[in-house]
Amino acid sequence: MQKLELKKVNKIFGAKSNQVQALKEVNFEARSGEVTLILGPSGSGKSTLLTILGGLQQPTSGEVWINGERFDGKKGKAADAFRLDHIGFVLQSYSLVPYLTVNDQFTLVDKVKKTGQIDKQTFQGYIDRLGIDKLRHKFPGELSGGQSQRAAIARALYANPDFILADEPTAALDSERVAEVGQLFKDIAEKAEKAVVIVTHDLRLREKADRIYQLVDGQITIEKS
Numbered sequence: 001m002q003k004l005e006l007k008k009v010n011k012i013f014g015a016k017s018n019q020v021q022a023l024k025e026v027n028f029e030a031r032s033g034e035v036t037l038i039l040g041p042s043g044s045g046k047s048t049l050l051t052i053l054g055g056l057q058q059p060t061s062g063e064v065w066i067n068g069e070r071f072d073g074k075k076g077k078a079a080d081a082f083r084l085d086h087i088g089f090v091l092q093s094y095s096l097v098p099y100l101t102v103n104d105q106f107t108l109v110d111k112v113k114k115t116g117q118i119d120k121q122t123f124q125g126y127i128d129r130l131g132i133d134k135l136r137h138k139f140p141g142e143l144s145g146g147q148s149q150r151a152a153i154a155r156a157l158y159a160n161p162d163f164i165l166a167d168e169p170t171a172a173l174d175s176e177r178v179a180e181v182g183q184l185f186k187d188i189a190e191k192a193e194k195a196v197v198i199v200t201h202d203l204r205l206r207e208k209a210d211r212i213y214q215l216v217d218g219q220i221t222i223e224k225s
């Protein structure tokens, strides 16, 4: 079983009178085979939590563990390599490369990750379910918000990571697509044995979740486990 954990994580931004404590003594766990949802209002610390989980920023104090290995102390190339091997991000900004077609966004992954790629047939299945097969030769500037979001999800899956960390992955989608994408995340967790972590305020995803946390003002509570 794959496991991603936060232990007593605090995150403080700014200094003295400008200080914001975005996370307060957060304990958290996500496991392979499960969809874990972190629900919370805007500004509650969801993006901060997700980026600390994935090693994109460091906690002020506390620990991040992946599969029993300490992750928060890793720096530079060691951290990059570890992240590349384990983690796929779907960020709010989609972070698609503007001068590459959708297809080239995927194959770009091959340049940095040489082993453990997804098999072509499984990936084509994801592409079909995300409804982006006809968009493969388009550039990001030619895509709608929802299409960009689905391309960003596909790119995260292409790298075949153990952990998929998604920040508001359904924000630009209509209800029908939310149900489809939610079910896809659930299938990826269950059938491909991945750990899927979604931060969102989209309550429509609740029914797909195995584990639900609530984050309010940087404090986390578990609602379903």
Ligand SMILES: Nc1ncnc2c1ncn2[C@@H]1O[C@H](COP(=O)(O)OP(=O)(O)OP(=O)(O)O)[C@@H](O)[C@H]1O
Pocket (backbone or CB within 6 Å): 013, 014, 020, 021, 022, 040, 041, 042, 043, 044, 045, 046, 047, 048, 049
């Ligand atoms: N780099 C930063 N510098 C200073 N303050 C920050 C920084 N990043 C986040 N914050 C603050 O930390 C708190 C939590 O922000 P965060 O973006 O994690 O919340 P969120 O729940 O993801 O919000 P949203 O749903 O609007 O994206 C907010 O008060 C925010 O202003």
